Amino acid sequence: MIKNLRKKLFFTTCFAVSVLTSQAQTGLHFDGSDDYILTDLGGVLGNSPRTVEAWVKWSYQSRQALIVEWGGGTPTEDGGPRFTFKIQSSKVRIETGGAYNYLDGSTYLNSSWHHVAVTYDPSQENEYKLYVDGNLDAEGSFTGTGTDTQDAANIQIGGRNANIGATAFSGTIDDVRIWNVARTQSEILADMNNELCDLPAELVAYYKLNEGTVNGSNLAITSVVNEVSSTDVNELKNFALSGNAYSNYAAGKVTSGIDTTITSDDVTLTANQVDAAYQWVDVDNANAEIEGATSQDFTPSESGNYAVEITVGSCVVISETVNFVSGTLSLEDTLFSNNLKLYPNPTSGHVNVALNEVYQTVDAQLVSITGKVVATYQFSNTNEFAIDLNNFNSGLYFLNLKADNLDALTVKVVKM
Structure with missing residues (x-):
């Protein structure tokens, strides 16, 4: 039409x-070998309430795969000094260091996108709650000494810098949020699918991971943005940041809304x-x-x-x-647009274009539904031509046509 x-x-x-x-925005693909993000921000400490959320698309690993971690040191009588949210044995786990200071989820994660979250509230009977895709996956309190996060290491994403080979995450992580409150299930469900645009005061750190271009050359990017504090330096460690979406920016999960x-x-x-x-x-x-x-x-x-x-x-x-x-259409413009024929449409291969007369130069652009110009063509001294769509994916395209000095027009083309 x-x-x-x-x-x-x-x-x-x-x-x-x-x-x-x-x-859809971007995320970061971690290679499972040595990629991680080292921030300059300490997380929530002691036994204060907190929540960590992230979207993960995990590639199976037989060992642990860290999502977010901070703290460290020697366990005390008050509890484990480290706060580690990770995947262990294909399920989410929260652990704080020290014997028996951990809680495992119940859902086995596959290689699809999953939203994962952990909340901690020491005032509750079940201090910890684990969520997968907004559903309560496990809840309970540690049978060990509990939680006493120490200021020994800043927030790290995708691996522990002191032991990266044994902790590196393999897959894509998107939209990491850290809060200083224990969020409710309804609060998690309400906004987990869209990026936050208005940042609540309880949000301590927020990494959208939107700095790069999917599969692009992102070598100039050395740090990711904390939306809560844009002056933070959050270093990208060991990422290739070039070529396909491996150890580079990849397609993310959440949208801007x-x-x-x-x-x-x-x-x-x-x-x-x-x-x-x-x-x-x-x-x-x-x-x-x-x-x-x-x-x-x-x-x-x-x-x-x-x-x-x-x-x-x-x-x-x-x-x-x-x-x-x-501009107002001239008689020539009107004849050009009204007499143009496009067939077959839809097409499984070639599409033929017939014009009302011979033109010295006809320029054509094929544009995808996302607005990307996927092909350009130029034809001389002709009133008809064919465009080969065999190598393009099925879907809707737009063919922009301009003949000589006439106004351009656009035709919808459906590739089956």
Whole structure:
């Protein structure tokens, strides 16, 4: 279908209204050998209440795999000095050091994404509770001396720096949260699937792990951000940070929860996310900020590709990209758009494009539903051509066409 507007032409490079309601963020893949994060922040100490949460996609290991740990030293009469949240024998475990100071979960974890959490509240009969995917997995108190976390080592994620070979986590970790309260099950369930944008006072540390690009060259990144205290230095230790998502940034689990779609009334672009801060950007100019374009609505003064940076609390995302063509359609533009034929559509291989007349130059872009240009083509002195889609995955694509000096138009193409 060709979207043809008389006064303004507006073509989205992805579903613009109801499909893209959030964007998955990144996580970090740990190689199970020596990758870990060393923060400069001490965790909750003594026997104070606390909660640790994280999303994990674990690759099976026969030994322990640390998720989050801090503290250390010699056990005292008051309890174990270390606070270790990990996977042991394919189940989550909390332990504090010292004999019998541990509690095991009951669910065997597979290689899928799982949300895991531990809470500690010394005022409760069952001091510790373990959760998997929001479900209570185990509860109880230690049969040893208990909990007395000491300030011997800062928070570490994915392994213990003093014994990394025996503790390194294998798999991807995303969205690590540490609280100075014991959260309830309903509180954990309420926001475990979305990033936190408004940070509660009880949140001690929050590592979204969104600094890099999936499978990209992330060599310049040496530290991850603690959203609670952005000046912290939280070092990435031994990560390759280049190539495929192994020892590098990988696809994460949680989403921003922010609506990244844009709609139009054929003249004005509108970000569908409400109650946010907005900055419209010129995608064709390396996402340069458009001066003064800081409202939810934006009326472009010229043709181009546009997006909006949306800020909600501490969360910042870029919307989908839209292609906006300004100006009244000439007779030639109308003939070009009205007489264009595309067949077969849907297609399992080639798609043929027939134009109303011979054009000197026809430029074409094939755009995925995520807004990525996956192929470009140029044809000369022709009124018809074919595009081979055999090597592309099934799904919806957008074919942007521009013939000579006529306005561009976009056609939806379905690859079966």
